[in-house]
Every structure is written in structure tokens, then in C-alpha cells.
Amino acid sequence: MLRLPPFVLHQPATLAEAIALLAQHAPDVRVISGGTDLVPNLKLGQTKVGHLVSARFLEELHGITRTATHLRIGAATGLHALAQDEDVREVLPALAYAASRIASPQIRNMGTLGGNISLDTRCRYINQTELWREALGGCLKSHGTECHVVPGGQGCVAALSADTVPPLIAYGAIAEMVSDTGVRRAPVADLFQQDGTWHVRIAREELLVAVEIPIPAPGTRVAYRKWSVRQSIDFPLVSLAVRLDTDGAALVGGSIVVSALGPRPRVLTLERLAGRPLDEALAQALGQMAYDRARPLPNIPYDAEYRRERMVIEIRRAVRVLIGLPEKPLMLQT
Numbered sequence: 001m002l003r004l005p006p007f008v009l010h011q012p013a014t015l016a017e018a019i020a021l022l023a024q025h026a027p028d029v030r031v032i033s034g035g036t037d038l039v040p041n042l043k044l045g046q047t048k049v050g051h052l053v054s055a056r057f058l059e060e061l062h063g064i065t066r067t068a069t070h071l072r073i074g075a076a077t078g079l080h081a082l083a084q085d086e087d088v089r090e091v092l093p094a095l096a097y098a099a100s101r102i103a104s105p106q107i108r109n110m111g112t113l114g115g116n117i118s119l120d121t122r123c124r125y126i127n128q129t130e131l132w133r134e135a136l137g138g139c140l141k142s143h144g145t146e147c148h149v150v151p152g153g154q155g156c157v158a159a160l161s162a163d164t165v166p167p168l169i170a171y172g173a174i175a176e177m178v179s180d181t182g183v184r185r186a187p188v189a190d191l192f193q194q195d196g197t198w199h200v201r202i203a204r205e206e207l208l209v210a211v212e213i214p215i216p217a218p219g220t221r222v223a224y225r226k227w228s229v230r231q232s233i234d235f236p237l238v239s240l241a242v243r244l245d246t247d248g249a250a251l252v253g254g255s256i257v258v259s260a261l262g263p264r265p266r267v268l269t270l271e272r273l274a275g276r277p278l279d280e281a282l283a284q285a286l287g288q289m290a291y292d293r294a295r296p297l298p299n300i301p302y303d304a305e306y307r308r309e310r311m312v313i314e315i316r317r318a319v320r321v322l323i324g325l326p327e328k329p330l331m332l333q334t
């Protein structure tokens with residue numbers, strides 16, 4: 001049985017109190033929301049920290065509000081609530097779908113959007129017990145000096161596996177953080193860096209309060225695709241969002257956001273394809289574009305080249321759904 005290590009749990013009732021606690025204990029502190037990622041990582045010794053500050057009772061972190069221009073979603077909003085919310089389902093269907101594909105009903109009831117955005121990276125060599133990792137001599141993320149995924153590599157390339165991140169980036173979400181130095185806003189796309197040991201650009205003394213997502217224009221369509229071995233309780237092995245900005249007949253812009261590769265999602269912009277008709281050839285072109293530019297690593301289970309080809313399939317499916325083509329048997333052209 002894996003035991004929790006000792007730590008001090010703080011349960012502030014106000015945002016000011018929470019910010020003061022984070023400032024007082026940084027860097028030996030973490031925010032805890034649902035705990036569905038943090039608690040297992042504490043048990044595995046993957047995360048070591050003396051203080052946890054709970055986000056549960058902070059009013060500003062809860063709830064979803066809609067204005068004429070955007071949706072604001074509190075960081076402590078539960079994944080189940082997010083997936084079921086009528087406004088989210090109507091305006092940001094790809095985000096609602098992504099949330100609904102996370103883990104299991106129990107975990108979606110505990111887990112939150114903020115915890116999902118800040119989800120620790122995953123790797124077949126780190127999501128193990130401390131004893132297992134030590135037997136291998138550790139790695140760059142766990143008291144070692146080498147990476148087993150990229151031998152000789154200088155950085156940790158563990159994968160970002162958070163389901164909500166690709167659609168949040170595709171929708172142009174802005175994250176709002178607070179700390180004792182004030183409020184900071186940043187696009188969710190800019191929150192990630194190529195360092196799997198600490199990939200989220202949210203400082204230990206910062207609290208993610210909410211994300212704001214602009215209501216998409218009428219011609220904008222976004223789809224999320226996740227491939228995992230099982231339909232539930234499974235992290236994505238391929239995770240991507242496709243955004244098509246259209247004038248109804250042709251593409252005017254958009255993006256493909258591919259995650260579950262390394263610590264940072266890859267964003268491919270589609271402006272140079274502006275003017276292309278919304279047809280099968282577009283689905284093929286976008287799949288090929290991602291194939292040429294995104295290279296999965298053997299950091300999470302399944303053959304990396306297979307995941308690359310699977311990514312192409314999922315992109316083509318996403319595009320077909322978005323432009324109203326029927327699904328048909330898929331032939332890889334790689």
C-alpha cells in the first residue's frame with residue numbers, strides 16, 4: 001500500500017488568505033483542488049511538498065458565467081459540471097466533450113478545470129513507485145542524471161496529457177492568475193514550456209483563478225479528438241483539437257493543437273491554407289501537415305510512430321465532422 005507523506009493542509013476561506021499562504025510557503029507549497037492528480041503523485045513520491053493550499057472554499061474560483069462576448073469558467077469548476085453546463089455545451093462544445101472524456105464519473109466529480117490545466121506531465125518512467133524509479137537510477141525528473149526516453153537528452157520530455165488543454169488553446173482561452181504581486185493574464189497557449197519537470201508557467205505562489213474564452217464567431221468550428229486504448233479511465237495517447245475559421249464555403253484560418261507529445265502542445269496555424277474549399281482534400285492536407293511537423297516520442301505507452309499515424313487519422317476525422325462529410329474508411333497516405 002502506498003502511504004501519503006506528511007504535509008500541512010491549509011483550507012483558506014478567502015482569496016486574500018490563500019494568496020498570503022502561497023506567498024508565505026513558496027516554493028514548498030502547491031494548490032490542491034480535486035486532488036485526483038496531486039494525491040497519487042504525492043503517494044508515488046513524484047511530488048514532494050510540505051504545504052497544500054486548498055482551492056475548494058474560494059468563491060472566486062467557482063462557477064461559469066456568460067456575457068455577450070465570452071464565457072468565464074472558475075478554476076475550481078468540476079469537470080462533470082463543465083461537461084454538463086448548458087452554455088459550455090452550446091458555445092464551446094469541444095471543451096464540454098473533452099471534459100466528458102476525462103477519467104471516470106467519480107474522478108470527474110472530484111477533478112477540476114484548474115487542476116486539469118496544471119496536470120503534471122506523464123511518462124512511463126516517472127508514473128511509477130519510488131522503488132521502481134530508483135531501480136532504474138532515477139531520471140532528470142526524479143533524482144537522476146539521464147532521460148530514458150531520449151538518452152543523452154538535456155531536458156525532460158514527459159507528456160502533457162490534459163484533455164481540456166487542446167480545446168482551450170483552440171478556442172483562444174485566456175488564463176487569469178493571482179499572487180501577492182497582483183493579477184496576471186496570459187493565453188493558455190503561452191502557459192506551457194518545453195520542460196517536463198515543471199512545464200506549466202504558473203509560479204508556486206500563483207493561483208489560477210479562472211479562464212475566459214471568447215465566444216466563437218459564427219463561422220468558427222472546433223472539434224476535439226482523443227485516442228486512448230479504453231473509453232474511460234485512460235489518459236490520451238493522442239490528443240488534439242482542430243479549429244476551422246470559415247466563411248461558410250472556404251477556410252479563412254484556424255489551428256491544429258496537438259498534445260500528448262511532449263511537455264508543451266504544438267500549435268499549427270492554418271492561415272496559409274486560407275481560401276481552400278471545405279472538402280475531403282482539406283482533411284487530407286491537414287492530416288499531412290501535422291504528420292510532417294509533429295513527432296511523438298516513446299514517453300507514454302504505445303509505439304510512437306503508430307501514435308503519429310493515429311494523429312493523422314484523428315485530424316482527418318475531426319475535419320470531416322466539422323465540414324459535414326460522412327465518416328468513411330480511412331486510408332493513410334504518409
Ligand SMILES: Cc1cc2nc3c(=O)[nH]c(=O)nc-3n(C[C@H](O)[C@H](O)[C@H](O)COP(=O)(O)OP(=O)(O)OC[C@H]3O[C@@H](n4cnc5c(N)ncnc54)[C@H](O)[C@@H]3O)c2cc1C
Pocket residue numbers: 030031032033034035036037038039040055075076079101102103104107110111112113114115116117118119120161162163164202206207208209233234235236
Ligand atoms: C485513474 C485516473 C485517470 C485519469 N484520467 C485522466 C484523463 O483521461 N485525462 C486527463 O486530462 N486527466 C486524467 N486524470 C488526471 C486528473 O484526474 C485530471 O487531470 C483532473 O482534472 C485534475 O484536477 P484536480 O482538481 O483533481 O487537480 P489536483 O490534483 O488538485 O491538482 C493537479 C495540479 O494542478 C495544480 N492546481 C490545481 N488547481 C490549481 C489552481 N487553481 N491554481 C494553480 N494550480 C492548481 C496542483 O497544484 C497540481 O499541481 C486521471 C486521474 C486518475 C487518477
Ligand code: SF4
Pocket residue numbers: 123124125126139140141142146147148149150155156157158196299
Ligand atoms: S521524459 Fe525522461 S526525464 Fe522526463 S520523466 Fe521521462 S524518463 Fe524522466
